[in-house]
Structures are given as C-alpha cells and as structure tokens.
Amino acid sequence: MLIRIHDLHRVYEVGSEQVHALNGVDLGVGANEYVAIMGPSGSGKTTLMNLIGCLDTASSGSYRLDDVEIGRMSDDDLARIRNQKIGFVFQTFNLLARADALHNVELPLVYAGIKHEERRKRAREALELVGLADRMKHRPNELSGGQRQRVAIARALVNRPSIILADEPTGNLDSTTGEEIMVAFEHIWRQGNTVIVVTHELDVAAHANRVVRMRDGKIESDTPNPQRRAAGAPA
C-alpha cells in the first residue's frame, strides 16, 4: 500500500473550543489508484489532503507513506517528501506571478537540486505533456484559467512524484475547461500515477475509479466508482 492511514485525528484549537476537522480517519490507497474525495463543505477534505501531502501533521493516529511513518518527521524531511513524492494541484493554481510557465514548472526541480540544463529539459517535457509546448514563455497572467491549471499540473508532475493531490482543481474553471483538466488527469493516471482529487462535482468524480465520501471528519463511504465511464481501467 502506498498510503496507509489509521485512526487519524486533526484537532484545531479555536479560542477555547476544539474543532475536530478529522475525527478518526482510516484509509488505504494503493499505487495507481484514482480516488475522488467528496463530501459537504467543512467535512475535512482539505484537512485530509494537507495531511496526505505532508503539509500538515496529525494530532494523533498514524499515516504511513511508502511504509514510512510521517508523524515523527522533521520539517526538512517533510519538505523533502513533498518535493520527491507529492505533486500538488490547487484550486487557485498558485503559480508564481512573476515567473513564466517554464520557470514555474522548474521550481520543484530547483529544490530537488537538479542542474539547470536538466531542469529545463524536464520542465519542457512536462509542459509538452499537458499540451502547452507553445506557451512556455508566457506568464500566468498571459494564460487562460485552463492553461494555468495545466501549467500547475505540469509542475506537479515534473519531479515524477508517487502521488498527485488535487484539491478542487476545477473549482475555478468553467465546465468545458474543467473537463479538459480532468482529461489531463486521466491521462496522467493512465501513465501509472496515483491520483487523489477532491471535488464537489459528480462529473469530476466520475473520472475516478473509487469514490470516498466524508462527513464530519470521518469517512462515510468508500466505494468503487459505479459510474466510471472511461472504458477499461488499467490492469
């Protein structure tokens, strides 16, 4: 199992009150799964994604990624894991405004300590993969929303992580563009990546081969996707 989560809790202190954003989550995700996480607002989806992505650490419980316990790691180790094993795609893209597409995609490789020429080459390849070969020198404000999100996907892919995490990646896009983005994710998944997508939209979740539903910080249901319409999941 790539991800093994057991009885995970995340408690926020707000004033004198405690908010149980995660209240005992158990979840296992294998390599090359395509998981959609759904659930009402405030149910803890983003909190769970942040924990899986090693941006945050749990209050209690266990999270093992590639059989390594994450809870006890230092900030530097967490940074290294985010760099090597995780690729994030955000709802608001989160590209660096002053850098062009190529440079944005290079960023994870900078922190991976990869040499300049190699970085360039791999960033180009990643951009070509998401169909932006002709937009490499464009800055985010010179790109459409869908193009920005594809730059973000290229950035998430460029260091060949084990898991792609996307928190409402189509939330800021119209439905046509959102569909394009989901096609891109599907492509990535078919190449052998593990993809976890948080979404409110059934159309989006329909691309996944497993749907996890959350409510009040717990997993309410976890089912193989009955609506999965893409022909033939990979073996």
Next chain:
Amino acid sequence: MNLRESTGIALGAIRANKLRSFLTLLGTIIGVASVIAVVSFVQGMNRFVSEKLLDAGSNVFEIDKFGFITNNDDYINALRRPDLTIDDAEALRLGVRHAAIVVASNGNSERIHYRARHLDGVKVKGESAGYEVINDYTIEQGRHLTEEDDQHRQLVCVLGPEVTEELFPGRDPIGKEVRIGEQTCQVVGVTKAKGKMLGQSQDRFAVIPVRTFQKFKSERGSITIDIKSLDQAALPVAIQEARNLLRGRRHIGPGKPDNFGITTADTWMEFYRTLTGGIFVVLIGVASIALVVGGIVIMNIMLVSVTERTREIGVRKALGARPHDILVQFLVEATTLSLSGGILGILLGVGLSLLVGAISPLPAGVSVPAILLGILMSSLVGIFFGSYPAFRASKLDPIEALRYE
C-alpha cells in the same frame, strides 16, 4: 537554494519598482558613498602630505622666529622675539656637528621683468647653498647657485620653468638679465618642472643668493634656517645642538623657554593626523548612521516583501523548499538589495572624489580598499538587517501561507 534565482528575483523587484528601490537604498547609498569619498580623500591627502613633507627627506628640521603656532596670542607674543639672521645661520653651520646641510632662506613676492615682458606674483626666494637639496630642485639648464654667489652677493638667479616660459617663450634664458623688483640679475639656471601642489604652481619662482636678498631689502626681516641632519638617527642630536647653540647666542637662562621655533616633518604630520583623524571620526560616524538607517529601511521593505509574498512562500514550501532554502532566498534578496545600494554608493563616492580632485586643489584618488570596504559594508548591512525578515519567512507555516489572501 539557487543563488542565481534569488539574485534574479531581487534584481527583478528592484527594476519593477525603481523609485521605491531608490528610496529604500538611499541610506545605504549615502553611507557607502561617504565612506568611499572620505577614505579616498584621506588616503589621497596622506599620500600627498607625506610625499610633500618628506620632499627633502624626513631628517630635515626648520628654525624660524615663530615655530608651529596655532593661535593668535602666541603669534602676537612671538612677534616680539628677536629676528633670526644670516649670522645665526653661519653660527649654526659651524656649530651643529650633526648637520649635513644648513640653509638660510627668506622670501617675498615680486614682479619680474624681461624687456617688455613681465610676470607678477613670482615667489622670490633668497637661499644659501644647499637649497636645492632642501627644496628638491633639479637643474634643467645652466647651474645652481653656489656658496661663492652667496658670499659675493652676486646678482644672479635661478628661475622656475613657469617663469622662463612666460618671459622667454622659445628662447634660451641663460645669461639674460631680468629685473626682479628694483634689481637686475643674470639668469644662470632653470629648474625642472615640479607641477602643482594643492592647486598652486611650484614652478613660479626665482631663487637668488640669500645675502643678495638681504642686501636688497630695506628692512631685513627674520630668515628661516633649514637643517638636514647627517641621517635619520642624528636628527634629535642635531636639533639639540642647534637649540643649545641658539640659546647660548641669545643668553637664555636655564628653565626659560626658547625664543625661536623648531619644526620637524613630524610636527606637521602630527598636526595633520589630528586634523584628519577628527574629520575621519565625524564622517565615519555620519556614514554609520546612514548605514544603520539604510539597514532598517531595508529590513522594513523586506518585511513588507515577506508579507506580500506569503503565498509564494507557501507555494515554494509545498513544492519542497526547506525552511533553510527560504531563509537563504530572502537573505540573498536583502543582500542583493543592499549591495545594489552599495554599488550605487561606490559609483557616487568615486564620482564625488574624482570631482573634488578635478575642481579643487585637494587631491583625491580612487582607493581600491575603500571600494572593497564599501562592498563589504553593504553586504553586511543586507545580511544583518535581512536576517530577521528572512527568519520570519522561513518559519511560516505552509498551510497558513497558502491560505493567505
């Protein structure tokens, strides 16, 4: 992290906000510019002063009526002292055993004529033999004045090259007769050009034998006696011998002060050092204040920058930047910023000292150590005042930072 990237970000930010950056860097620019200017200037002065003072070697001392006087009361009192005379010089020449040369001199300013041409404000110096050593004159044409010229009160002169150029354009001055004030002298020599010192020509003079000079003058006035000791080690002995001899001639009892003055190159150097030392301390103080203010402004702008770019920091962290990477990035940015100020300051400071050197008689050169000091100081300002903002940036929580609006 990648140094080039951080430097690029900082330079990009400077370019994007030229006015803001300039105002941010003003303190650093002024601080570094004043350090460069002061150091270059003082170094130039030092070089100049020691060169000039030691023209004739450091083992020369001078005896005159006044000595080293820095206030008016002393001057008024010294006016009542007896004049130094040629006889005093003669006595010293015979009596100071550790002296190599004793030269008597006097001087004033006169008009010099040659036929229809004339030149005003020429320094006319009465000198005894050996003056060429004390004044560091080399002969270009003809000969120097000699002991015989002096003893026989000859009407001869040696001219500075500026004087001969004015009076004898394109002609040989040797053997010609010029009129110095009321007297006519024959030109026997011309010295080599020495150039300018503190903006004044050192080549606009005429030397005549000191006894001739004293004969011309209705009221004789006190002479100056320069003595070069046998060597550096003999200087204190020679000074003591000269002092004792003069005190004896003037019957000054034990415990009474000298009624003449003795100055050495050291006296001047000492005076000069206290003078420039004072300037140095004040200006370095001003520069430090400017640098500290500049540093605080840089710290402030970096704090603003960290806040403005909280989200960027969150993104970088999400992509794998360690706290250390973020720290280095912002330190490099702060240092690039302050170093840009430093470089502008260096350009300004160098420009300033070159300008001063060009339009005023004060010497000023570009000093390489001063430039290095400027670079070092501005880098240190960036590192020191950038470290708090950089530390804050490095400690940001990635989730909070990503959520920042």
